[in-house]
Amino acid sequence: MKHNSLMKxxxxxxxxxSCISALVLAADAPKSLQExxxxxxxxxxxxxxxxxxxxxxxxxxxxxxxxxxxxxxxxADVFTDDATFEWGGSGVYVGKARILAYLKTLxxxxxxxxxxxxxxxxxxxxxxxxxxQSAKARWHLFSQEAVHGVNQFWGTxxxxxxxxxxxxxxxxxxxxxxxxxKTPYQDGWGVTALPxxxxxxxxxxxxxxxxxxxxYPSVFVAPFHYSNPATSESTHAxxxxxxxxxxxxxxxxxxxxxxxxxxxGLLQDADAVExxxxxxxxxxxxxxxxxxxxxxxxxxxxEIALRGVYKGRDSVRRNLDLYGVQDELKGxxxxxxxxxxxxxxxxxxQSALMRSRAFSLMGNYGGxxxxxxxxxxxxxxxxxxxxxxxxxxxxxxxxxSYDVGWKDLQWIAxxxxxxxxxxxxxxxxxxxxxxxxxxxxxxxKNPVTGK
Amino acid sequence: MTITSGWRNKFIYxxxxxxxxxLAAGCSGPAEQAKSVTGExxxxxxxxxxxxxxQARAEQVKDAxxxxxxxxxxxxxxxxxxxxxxxxxxxxxxxxxxxxxxxYSGKDRIREYFYALGEGKQGLREGRLNEQLQxxxxxxxxxxxxxxxxxxxxxxxxGELGKHAELGEGPFENEYVKDNGIWKFSKVKWQQAILVxxxxxxxxxxxxxKGIWVSDKLPPDAPPTDDHGWWPQTYLPPFHFPNxxxxxxxxxxxxxxxxxxxx
Numbered sequence: 001m002k003h004n005s006l007m008k009x010x011x012x013x014x015x016x017x018s019c020i021s022a023l024v025l026a027a028d029a030p031k032s033l034q035e036x037x038x039x040x041x042x043x044x045x046x047x048x049x050x051x052x053x054x055x056x057x058x059x060x061x062x063x064x065x066x067x068x069x070x071x072x073x074x075x076a077d078v079f080t081d082d083a084t085f086e087w088g089g090s091g092v093y094v095g096k097a098r099i100l101a102y103l104k105t106l107x108x109x110x111x112x113x114x115x116x117x118x119x120x121x122x123x124x125x126x127x128x129x130x131x132x133q134s135a136k137a138r139w140h141l142f143s144q145e146a147v148h149g150v151n152q153f154w155g156t157x158x159x160x161x162x163x164x165x166x167x168x169x170x171x172x173x174x175x176x177x178x179x180x181x182k183t184p185y186q187d188g189w190g191v192t193a194l195p196x197x198x199x200x201x202x203x204x205x206x207x208x209x210x211x212x213x214x215x216y217p218s219v220f221v222a223p224f225h226y227s228n229p230a231t232s233e234s235t236h237a238x239x240x241x242x243x244x245x246x247x248x249x250x251x252x253x254x255x256x257x258x259x260x261x262x263x264x265g266l267l268q269d270a271d272a273v274e275x276x277x278x279x280x281x282x283x284x285x286x287x288x289x290x291x292x293x294x295x296x297x298x299x300x301x302x303e304i305a306l307r308g309v310y311k312g313r314d315s316v317r318r319n320l321d322l323y324g325v326q327d328e329l330k331g332x333x334x335x336x337x338x339x340x341x342x343x344x345x346x347x348x349x350q351s352a353l354m355r356s357r358a359f360s361l362m363g364n365y366g367g368x369x370x371x372x373x374x375x376x377x378x379x380x381x382x383x384x385x386x387x388x389x390x391x392x393x394x395x396x397x398x399x400x401s402y403d404v405g406w407k408d409l410q411w412i413a414x415x416x417x418x419x420x421x422x423x424x425x426x427x428x429x430x431x432x433x434x435x436x437x438x439x440x441x442x443x444x445k446n447p448v449t450g451k
Numbered sequence: 452m453t454i455t456s457g458w459r460n461k462f463i464y465x466x467x468x469x470x471x472x473x474l475a476a477g478c479s480g481p482a483e484q485a486k487s488v489t490g491e492x493x494x495x496x497x498x499x500x501x502x503x504x505x506q507a508r509a510e511q512v513k514d515a516x517x518x519x520x521x522x523x524x525x526x527x528x529x530x531x532x533x534x535x536x537x538x539x540x541x542x543x544x545x546x547x548x549x550x551x552x553x554x555y556s557g558k559d560r561i562r563e564y565f566y567a568l569g570e571g572k573q574g575l576r577e578g579r580l581n582e583q584l585q586x587x588x589x590x591x592x593x594x595x596x597x598x599x600x601x602x603x604x605x606x607x608x609x610g611e612l613g614k615h616a617e618l619g620e621g622p623f624e625n626e627y628v629k630d631n632g633i634w635k636f637s638k639v640k641w642q643q644a645i646l647v648x649x650x651x652x653x654x655x656x657x658x659x660x661k662g663i664w665v666s667d668k669l670p671p672d673a674p675p676t677d678d679h680g681w682w683p684q685t686y687l688p689p690f691h692f693p694n695x696x697x698x699x700x701x702x703x704x705x706x707x708x709x710x711x712x713x714x
Contacts, residue, residue, distance in 0.1 A: 123523045188649035190616025217578040217612040221531045230540045267512045278587045286687045293699035331683040365683030369654035402652045
């Protein structure tokens with residue numbers, strides 16, 4: 001599909017959808033300024049809650065990226081002063097200062113030589129309260145942990161967390177992880193199931209574990225903060241009591257609608273960026289090179305695994321040949337999963353930065369299998385109304401053979417420059433892979449402290 | 452999403468009165484502005500149109516969120532064998548097709564399927580692990596606002612302590628319907644790309660159950676809609692969405708030659 005015809009088709013569908021929705025909504029159309037103001041206030045409340053969902057997803061993702069790298073101060077700073085923290089069987093730590101003290105018992109500050117701590121924050125169900133001031137969320141945790149030369153584990157769990165809106169910022173007010181399964185990598189969950197962790201003896205918690213349960217092989221259902229979404233109405237956002245009183249003139253209503261138009265645009269932008277990056281993952285997983293190169297801008301770049309920068313769609317397409325033959329996947333697994341996006345759309349809605357996580361299952365039947373973990377820091381731009389990938393930059397955390405895992409993984413350099421299919425420019429930055437320590441730079445500041 | 456966010460339209464709502472005609476004309480003609488209203492009433496009418504456009508766009512964001520919640524809720528219920536909760540997520544005439552088990556049609560058959568999976572019992576049995584992570588949503592809303600499709604990836608860590616453990620993954624291509632304001636599954640279809648014994652993984656094992664979970668005991672209403680075998684056989688289930696930007700077309704004179712992968 002060419003760009004022009006895509007735009008035309010998109011507009012046609014959009015036009016049709018708007019016509020239909022206008023007809024559907026016509027019955028409730030406001031007749032007076034007062035009625036109009038009420039509906040604008042309602043929409044405003046809904047937009048506030050939709051923005052909250054995105055901010056909370058970002059917040060949990062940001063927490064996860066800090067936690068991965070022992071960034072304890074940064075991690076503790078996303079909590080409210082009176083927050084509680086409970087991780088598996090740790091017991092409950094109350095207050096930001098105690099949370100920080102607890103986190104510090106887990107290891108020295110910052111990325112550590114020989115430490116792998118991939119804690120993936122997945123599958124969010126965020127429920128914002130009607131007044132937009134608090135929220136709850138369920139998340140899935142999936143982890144890959146190792147201390148080089150010592151041990152290595154798979155882990156899973158479910159969070160039921162709470163969040164509060166304070167001084168214009170969302171913070172975590174309660175973090176509670178129900179651990180489900182933990183097993184040494186070399187054994188797997190068919191052989192060994194480790195029990196829930198125990199409260200620390202060096203820094204005992206403020207309260208004992210708040211729920212009595214056991215890890216797998218026992219079965220425990222972490223209580224759901226929500227009822228079944230198919231048998232219950234979702235929460236309706238409630239406008240603030242004074243919302244209507246601010247919308248008493250044509251001028252204020254006009255101004256508010258203009259503001260809402262912008263904010264709804266940004267919500268749709270964030271959705272479009274996440275969707276585009278996810279599609280990137282699906283194309284990559286199936287060697288759909290022409291489709292993948294096509295989502296880049298004509299001057300976009302790809303930079304993966306220190307191979308250098310390939311600039312422009314033709315070069316991006318050429319780079320993809322390094323990863324296999326287009327469409328050819330016989331007996332080969334090339335699954336590149338994209339998780340935990342932290343997306344910040346610029347105020348003008350024309351660009352967006354994204355940090356996300358990559359986790360890959362690769363290899364071929366009868367040959368070898370391997371895992372890859374990594375971080376993306378990407379830039380997306382909107383051109384002619386269509387979001388495109390402009391800078392694709394992956395910083396790999398490890399490449400690990402299935403048979404070895406992470407514990408005894410010998411350090412290797414990232415693949416680097418190809419002699420037969422060289423880049424247009426050198427890598428924009430150097431990075432180190434596990435077991436060496438490295439912190440991929442964040443495109444954002446701490447959302448609570450701004451540091 | 453089907454509607455690009457940067458797009459503004461000042462001419463749609465006057466057109467809507469002429470909807471039948473416009474549908475025939477493909478909604479592409481120029482607008483005739485309404486002329487009969489004046490003063491504040493006219494201003495309110497303009498704002499009203501803008502409000503309705505924004506309500507429709509906000510509704511799309513909410514719809515996509517609701518569909519994601521539905522699929523994620525499915526994952527949280529299924530991993531604990533909460534079959535009654537899982538079945539409630541389906542529309543009455545929905546279809547279910549997991550792995551190579553074939554198609555089960557309607558809520559009653561879907562309930563039978565899940566109970567067969569749970570060996571007749573609600574709730575995961577002690578000693579078992581059934582982690583099924585729902586990740587990578589690509590949601591596409593229908594223009595009618597009542598239907599949607601989504602691709603997802605399911606990651607499985609399943610097994611029983613002391614007996615067996617498998618690692619699996621594969622894509623869903625699902626469909627959804629908005630029923631009285633509530634989104635439900637109208638079609639769940641999952642391809643079991645791999646489900647392999649943890650010992651040795653995908654390099655050393657063929658698929659653990661060849662994609663057959665319960666159909667050997669509970670025959671389906673229809674055979675698999677596209678059966679492409681099991682790992683190490685590979686298959687790409689079609690994407691329900693077109694390329695959101697454009698497919699790359701190489702310069703004619705300068706076609707890139709495939710370089711053998713060096714990774």
